[in-house]
Amino acid sequence: MADECFGHPRLAAIYDPLDPDRSDLDAYVRMVEEFEARRVLDIGCGTGVLALLLADRGIDVVGMDPAEASLDVARSKPGSGRVRWICGEAAALPALQADLVTMTANVAQEIVDPASWQQTLQRSREALRPGGLLIFETRDPARRAWEGWKRESSYAVTDIPGVGSVESWLQVTDVRLPLVTFRSTYVFAADGQVLTSDSTLRFRERQEIEADLLAQGFAIHDVRDAPDRPGREFVFLARRPVAHSV
Structure with a gap:
């Protein structure tokens, strides 16, 4: 269930004006370019800021969020017709053969139930093509x-x-x-x-997250710093391995 700040229509409508500086998303745009991703799934897309930034660059984007009110805001924005919007949680993730799956800002930390977290990782892996990347951030508890x-x-x-x-x-x-x-x-x-x-x-420890990713069949590609919040967050890049024929 979405928090009221995302799910209440009056609050969803003011979410962007209350947080207008989304320079935190610049790193994700750069990583989409770095890995030459052409199809991206943005889990917890909220009001669609990242999804629309990527769609403006010609990326095929699916934005997914459990809060219908936030998606209504996203759908009202210019260029929203270029994005496929899905209202739902991990269980509803489609098999997309995506190059990249993202969870920005607080999205990963908002999945507090361990079973739901494992399911989100599992379904994210299934939504990726072999060799595709799951990228998300989480605060360092320390x-x-x-x-x-x-x-x-x-x-x-x-x-x-x-x-x-x-x-x-x-x-x-x-x-x-x-x-x-x-x-x-x-x-x-x-x-x-x-x-x-x-x-x-x-607030998950780095070692816990790495173990969770490995348990769901990911390979740890990299763990980076958040450029706009150095030393405060981990940015995980986890790859769906490519199966090699014997």
């Missing part, structure tokens, strides 16, 4: 990012055309490692409505 998720450091007021002023902030509500739960609060000045969204992220 950096304890959640300690900075406080109202005083995250509070912002954003003026959004057609919506008005929106106050927003984060606050951690529970830490039981490897799980961290936090609440996002939104206050709409236009009518005073207050909406909240509770999210839980799973």
Whole structure:
């Protein structure tokens, strides 16, 4: 089930204006170019920012997300007709023979249930062509990012055309490692409505993720730094091996 910040229509509609700097996606665009990928599956595509960036470059893109409200926003954007949008979770992943499967931002960490995580990896592997890559990022638990998720450091007021002023902030509500739960609060000045969204992220150690990937038949191609967040995240590149005939 999608968090309210993605699944509630009013919150999905303001997701992009509240987070306009998506320079974190530049690294994914570069990796698509690096590996000469022509077909990409973007799991947890949200409002479709990466999917549309790639489609604008002539890439065949499938964007998948469990939040219909976020996909509605994606479908409303220019060029959205060039992307195939699928509402669903891992069990609904199609067999695509994709060159690349991506999970950007918090997507991998939002899959907190171990069985669902294993299923996502398994279905991602099945969606790839032999030799294709799964690429995703996850925060390094040792950096304890959640300690900075406080109202005083995250509070912002954003003026959004057609919506008005929106106050927003984060606050951690529970830490039981490897799980961290936090609440996002939104206050709409236009009518005073207050909406909240509770999210839980799973902070996995590097060795745990590598073991999970190997267990699902991947080969570890590389583990990189996130260029815009050096030393804070792992970017995993896992390859579906090419079967060799005997």
